[in-house]
Each structure stands twice: as structure tokens, then as C-alpha cells.
Amino acid sequence: MAVAVIGGGYAGMAAAVTLAEQGVPATVFEAAAHLGGRARRVTFGGLKLDNGLHILLGAYHESLRMIRLVNRDAERALLRSRLDWRIHRRFRLRLPPLPAPLHLVAGLIAARGCSIGARLAAARFVRTLTAPDFHLPQDTSVANLLAVHGQHDVLARLVWRPLCVAALNTPPEEASARVFINVLRDSLGAGAGDSDVLLARCDLSALFPEPAAHYLNAHGGTVLTGHTVSRITLHSGGFDVEARGARSRFSHVICALPPHRLPPVIAGIPQLEHVSGTVARFQYQPIFSVYLRYPERVVLPAPMLGLANCLAHWVFDRDAICGQRGLVAAVISASGPHQMLTQDELALRVHSELERHVIPLPRPSWYRVIAEKRATFACTPGLERPPQRTPLANFFLAGDYTLADYPATIEAAVRSGVHGAREVLRSLNTA
Numbered sequence: 001m002a003v004a005v006i007g008g009g010y011a012g013m014a015a016a017v018t019l020a021e022q023g024v025p026a027t028v029f030e031a032a033a034h035l036g037g038r039a040r041r042v043t044f045g046g047l048k049l050d051n052g053l054h055i056l057l058g059a060y061h062e063s064l065r066m067i068r069l070v071n072r073d074a075e076r077a078l079l080r081s082r083l084d085w086r087i088h089r090r091f092r093l094r095l096p097p098l099p100a101p102l103h104l105v106a107g108l109i110a111a112r113g114c115s116i117g118a119r120l121a122a123a124r125f126v127r128t129l130t131a132p133d134f135h136l137p138q139d140t141s142v143a144n145l146l147a148v149h150g151q152h153d154v155l156a157r158l159v160w161r162p163l164c165v166a167a168l169n170t171p172p173e174e175a176s177a178r179v180f181i182n183v184l185r186d187s188l189g190a191g192a193g194d195s196d197v198l199l200a201r202c203d204l205s206a207l208f209p210e211p212a213a214h215y216l217n218a219h220g221g222t223v224l225t226g227h228t229v230s231r232i233t234l235h236s237g238g239f240d241v242e243a244r245g246a247r248s249r250f251s252h253v254i255c256a257l258p259p260h261r262l263p264p265v266i267a268g269i270p271q272l273e274h275v276s277g278t279v280a281r282f283q284y285q286p287i288f289s290v291y292l293r294y295p296e297r298v299v300l301p302a303p304m305l306g307l308a309n310c311l312a313h314w315v316f317d318r319d320a321i322c323g324q325r326g327l328v329a330a331v332i333s334a335s336g337p338h339q340m341l342t343q344d345e346l347a348l349r350v351h352s353e354l355e356r357h358v359i360p361l362p363r364p365s366w367y368r369v370i371a372e373k374r375a376t377f378a379c380t381p382g383l384e385r386p387p388q389r390t391p392l393a394n395f396f397l398a399g400d401y402t403l404a405d406y407p408a409t410i411e412a413a414v415r416s417g418v419h420g421a422r423e424v425l426r427s428l429n430t431a
């Protein structure tokens with residue numbers, strides 16, 4: 001018995017850790033020099049940055065469990081706060097420390113920036129959609145869902161639209177209402193702590209994938225970075241994994257590649273043609289991150305602040321999060337007009353938005369734009385996502401794109417990895 005995990009992102013590392021926990025050492029093949037995939041460290045200007053600011057929710061139970069399992073500094077590594085939805089000078093919704101659903105009702109009553117009618121409609125909307133007996137007969141767009149449930153324009157613009165874009169990385173007109181409801185159910189509609197916002201105080205490679213690699217090494221596993229898998233082929237009783245011109249033989253494979261990298265790797269396995277066909281139909285959405293370096297005295301009004309009518313959706317004060325003084329990071333999710341700008345134009349545009357709408361600012365001493373063009377799959381209504389189990393016994397898929405309640409998120413990735421590993425363990429126990 002030998003298990004290969006292909007891909008050292010959050011899904012692959014969660015799979016390998018779950019196996020190691022049960023005494024099954026795996027070999028992880030990762031193409032890049034560093035672990036983390038779409039949630040990884042990027043070093044620039046002597047600072048440890050991320051390829052994109054990531055928000056975790058209190059509802060990410062599986063991710064938090066995994067992080068705690070491998071990262072001894074887990075509690076310090078995450079800055080946890082109650083949801084404070086703050087769109088600069090337009091809207092603010094803070095959830096008080098009350099049990100759910102009282103926290104939401106009280107938060108909405110006290111919210112600033114829209115009429116009482118709009119707030120009541122929002123409370124009804126969340127209660128209806130998160131009730132245990134609620135069932136959406138057919139998936140539709142989030143925009144349609146908001147219209148059917150009479151959501152006022154102000155809340156649609158300042159809460160539901162930004163929430164949809166932040167969570168599903170897909171504009172409401174194209175986003176799946178079913179997946180959006182799942183996110184609402186598990187965050188605003190669940191226990192009070194589930195809507196908490198968690199921001200990493202260390203970089204995203206150091207948060208989970210790297211401590212996971214230490215955990216694996218200590219439990220007999222192997223992590224091979226710089227090992228791009230070019231092909232997996234089937235042979236009697238197992239799989240050949242080809243990387244760096246060498247072949248290794250495994251009885252089980254958990255393939256945790258990003259969806260667009262999957263088809264060429266499994267092209268030689270006819271039983272997986274349907275999987276390749278399914279992911280080939282995916283569309284992708286980008287996420288742009290803009291880091292701006294200001295003098296150390298520059299401080300934003302909040303660690304995380306939403307902007308209305310700007311290209312930048314959210315801005316983060318990195319000092320408040322991880323002690324990087326004077327560093328501001330802006331996030332622009334999903335497709336939009338920002339994609340027409342050069343990186344210089346985009347950075348200076350975000351700078352002028354901050355200067356005009358938030359605080360007076362000198363010119364940044366440097367900036368860095370990181371464009372992840374395929375940040376996530378477009379989470380559209382009725383999208384077919386492949387299950388983790390494939391027609392091949394002992395070959396499982398993991399990754400944020402596999403069949404799940406959640407959009408492409410860290411939690412979807414981790415859950416899929418844990419699930420894939422449990423499938424392997426089940427097959428080993430029944431062999």
C-alpha cells in the first residue's frame with residue numbers, strides 16, 4: 001500500500017495530514033517550490049505577503065480543526081473578530097455577542113445606513129433562507145433570489161452584492177443562489193461564532209501547509225516540492241505517477257490539482273474522461289490584490305473596510321492584522337473593469353480611491369499587484385462539480401472545485417481533502 005497526493009495546496013495537505021493522523025504515510029507531489037497553491041506566501045520588498053488576502057469564517061470548522069492539529073501557534077496565528085460589515089461612510093452592521101439568531105436581529109436593528117424597512121426585509125430574508133425546511137426548488141442567480149425576496153436596493157448594493165462577490169467570487173447576476181444560501185446558512189444563520197471573521201497574522205503558507213508538511217515528516221510522510229506530475233497512468237493494481245522524468249508506483253491516488261491542471265495529468269486514463277469533460281466546462285473568475293506601501297504612520301480607520309463605488313472592494317490595514325506598518329492591501333474580486341488597466345494604472349487608481357474616500361495619503365513608495373486570473377471557478381447556478389469518488393476504485397479527487405455545498409474556498413478545499421483521505425482509509429480497511 002502506498003498513497004500519492006498530487007498537489008500541495010490546502011486540499012492536498014489536508015488529505016495527507018488526515019492519512020498521517022491514522023498512521024498512513026503519503027507522498028505529496030507539489031509542482032511549486034513552496035506549498036499553499038492559491039493560498040500561499042509571496043515575498044516582496046522584504047515582506048512576507050500573500051498571493052491574495054484571505055478571509056476565513058468561524059464556520060470553517062474543518063479548516064480550523066486542521067490548522068489547530070498541525071500549527072502549535074494556531075490561536076495566535078489567526079486574528080478573530082465578530083462580524084463588523086463596514087462599508088466606508090455608507091453602512092455598518094456589527095453582530096453583538098448574543099446567541100444566534102438574536103445576534104443578527106440585534107445587529108440589524110442597530111445597523112446604520114439603511115431604512116428600518118430594508119433591515120426588516122433583510123432579517124426576514126436570512127430567516128427564510130436559513131430555516132431548516134427551506135428548499136430552493138431550482139437553482140437560480142443570486143440577483144434573482146434578491147429580487148424574489150424583495151431586498152431593498154441599498155442592502156443589495158452594500159451587503160448582498162459584496163457578500164456574494166466575496167464569498168462566491170462571482171457577480172450576483174451569474175452566481176448560484178443555492179451555494180449563496182449555503183454560505184448564509186453556515187455563517188449568519190448558524191451559531192454566533194460561525195459568522196466571526198478570521199484573518200491570518202502569518203502568511204498563508206505558514207498558517208497551514210508548511211506546519212502540515214512538518215507534521216507529515218514527523219509521521220513518516222514525504223513532501224516533494226518542485227515535483228510537477230506530468231502524467232498518471234493505470235497499471236494492474238495501482239497507478240504510476242510520473243514526475244521529473246521518473247515513475248513511482250502507488251496503490252491509491254488523491255489528486256488535489258487545480259481543475260484546469262487536471263485534464264492533461266489524467267489524459268491517459270479513459271475511466272476519467274467524464275471528469276476531464278466536466279472540469280473543461282468550468283469558467284474562471286479572477287481576484288486581484290494590490291499592496292501599497294506607505295509611511296509607517298498611515299493607519300486605516302479599520303483593519304478591514306469595504307468601499308462603495310470604487311474599483312477596490314475591500315482594503316486591509318496590514319499593521320492591524322500582522323504588524324506590517326504602513327502597508328495597505330486592497331482586494332478586487334471577480335471580473336470587472338479593473339481588468340482593462342495595466343498593473344501600474346490599477347495600483348495608482350486604488351491609491352487615489354483611498355486618498356479620495358478614506359484618508360489623506362502620500363504617494364506609496366512601492367506597490368505590487370498580484371493578479372490571480374483563475375482564482376476560482378465561476379460558481380454559477382446548477383454547475384456540475386465532479387464528486388471525490390471517481391469510477392476508478394482507489395483514485396479520488398480533492399480540491400475546492402469538487403462536489404460540495406461551498407464555493408471555492410479554503411473550507412471547501414480542506415473538507416474535500418479530509419473526505420478524499422477518509423475514502424482511502426475506508427478502502428484500506430475493507431481491503
Ligand SMILES: Cc1cc2nc3c(=O)[nH]c(=O)nc-3n(C[C@H](O)[C@H](O)[C@H](O)COP(=O)(O)OP(=O)(O)OC[C@H]3O[C@@H](n4cnc5c(N)ncnc54)[C@H](O)[C@@H]3O)c2cc1C
Pocket residue numbers: 006007008009010011012029030031032035036037038039051052053054055056227228229230256257258261265287288289372374375376398399400401408409410411413
Ligand atoms: C487571490 C485569492 C483570494 C482568495 N480569497 C479567499 C478567501 O478570502 N477565503 C477563502 O476561503 N478562499 C479564498 N480563495 C480561494 C482559496 O485560496 C482556494 O479555494 C484554495 O486555496 C484552493 O485550494 P486547493 O488545494 O483546492 O487548490 P490549489 O491551492 O490550487 O492547490 C493545488 C496545488 O497543486 C499544485 N499543482 C498544480 N499542477 C501540478 C502538477 N502538475 N503536479 C504537482 N502539483 C501541481 C499547485 O502548485 C498547487 O499548490 C482565494 C483564492 C485566491 C487565488
